[in-house]
Each structure stands twice: as structure tokens, then as C-alpha cells.
Amino acid sequence: MVNRFKDPSAHLEIADLFAEHDRSSLPIELGVSRRTLFRYRDLYVHLIETDEELMPNLNAARQDPHFQKINERLGHLLDRYDSKWTEMEDSRAEAFYDWVPEHRR
DSSP states (O other): OOEESSSSGGGHHHHHHHHHHHSSHHHHHTTTEEEEEEEEETTEEEEEEEEOOOOHHHOOOOOOOOHHHHHHHHHHEEESSSSSOSSSSGGOOOOOOOOOOOGGG
């Protein structure tokens, strides 16, 4: 997912929010196997790795109070990359290349 930082120095606060979130059972319930957060200037990139398609589980999780709390707090720290986006799906980056060394396959 791609967004913009309202304040790029908030990256540590965002990391703390996800550390709190990842201590809950929700990431495992969603099928998350790894989460990596990146920043580049004012861009925020959130890579979520899963073994299955994430979006159906993520859409269902929106009703979870813990998910809502984290999402609300993130809303104070991040802006949509494109103001025309209306759904979380709109912020999803499209993978166009992936490489894994042969010995890791």
C-alpha cells in the first residue's frame, strides 16, 4: 500500500503502532507472514506478505475494534497518495516483478 506521510518524521510513531498491532492475533488471523514499512521522502510504502490473497480477509477485519483503532490513529499520520482514492484497495501497489534466488525456492 502506498500513502503519503503528513509528517515524514512520524515514521517511528507508525512503527510503534504496527508493533502494537502485530502483538495482537489479528495479523495471524489475516494470514500475514511478514510486514515491512518503507519511507522515501514523503512516501509511505507498506509491504504485507501473505500466503493467500489478503484483501478479502482485510475487508472482513475492518469490523474488528483493534483494526479500527489502529486505522484511525494512522489516519492522523498518513494521507492518501491520491485524493481520489476511496477504498483501501485503491492504495494497493501492483507488483510487476519478483525475483527469488534459486536456492530459496
